[in-house]
Amino acid sequence: MKNFLKIFLLFLPLLFLTSCFDILDKVNIKADGTGEYTIILNASKSKTRLASISKMETINGKKVPKKAEIENKINEAAKIFKGTPGISNVKTSIDLDNYIIKLSCNFKKIENINAGLEKLKTQKILGKMVPTQVYSQNLEKKTLTRNKVNTFKEDYDKMSKADKEVFNDAKYTSIMQFESAVKSQTNSSYILSPNKKALKLEADILDLVLQKKQIQNTILFQ
Numbered sequence: 001m002k003n004f005l006k007i008f009l010l011f012l013p014l015l016f017l018t019s020c021f022d023i024l025d026k027v028n029i030k031a032d033g034t035g036e037y038t039i040i041l042n043a044s045k046s047k048t049r050l051a052s053i054s055k056m057e058t059i060n061g062k063k064v065p066k067k068a069e070i071e072n073k074i075n076e077a078a079k080i081f082k083g084t085p086g087i088s089n090v091k092t093s094i095d096l097d098n099y100i101i102k103l104s105c106n107f108k109k110i111e112n113i114n115a116g117l118e119k120l121k122t123q124k125i126l127g128k129m130v131p132t133q134v135y136s137q138n139l140e141k142k143t144l145t146r147n148k149v150n151t152f153k154e155d156y157d158k159m160s161k162a163d164k165e166v167f168n169d170a171k172y173t174s175i176m177q178f179e180s181a182v183k184s185q186t187n188s189s190y191i192l193s194p195n196k197k198a199l200k201l202e203a204d205i206l207d208l209v210l211q212k213k214q215i216q217n218t219i220l221f222q
Contacts, residue, residue, distance in 0.1 A: 043099035086112030187217035
């Protein structure tokens with residue numbers, strides 16, 4: 001379960017110690033398939049609690065990572081992304097006073113992001129349960145797909161009460177921006193912008209884990 005959520009949290013275990021965090025996952029795709037990928041992890045609403053936790057050795061039986069360990073993990077992941085064919089301009093921003101982390105990169109095609117995630121899994125920065133084939137695009141058919149993520153309800157049910165509380169107020173936002181206008185989509189949970197060039201999904205992370213709300217969507221462009 002913890003490993004599954006790393007697809008959103010990208011190797012930041014300290015966020016698993018608080019339930020009040022936001023994840024913004026953003027993709028900007030041009031008509032030729034190139035684009036920019038950004039993920040922002042924001043736990044600033046819990047910064048006072050996290051600052052206190054960071055001084056501890058363990059909590060709920062888990063080792064508390066130090067700031068240097070978090071920075072090293074993020075820098076390691078950035079290095080791996082930089083070495084992924086098709087990915088360039090990798091940037092990271094780390095604010096461990098407010099607990100806001102940002103990673104961004106450019107890609108030649110959206111599947112390059114999948115390859116980057118797969119390399120993170122190979123290097124054991126991501127766990128074995130993490131899905132890596134997140135996106136697929138067919139320029140000829142003018143489609144973009146966010147692939148289905150399996151349910152992890154059984155894993156969640158086996159968690160302790162303390163671990164389950166981590167997800168109580170955790171929020172996820174996905175924003176996809178396009179150069180071409182959207183003609184149709186298969187998931188009405190995504191809100192289409194007035195100019196039809198952006199989609200937005202907001203959800204509780206627990207709803208995604210239990211599949212009460214789906215990420216899967218196939219988008220057809222005009």
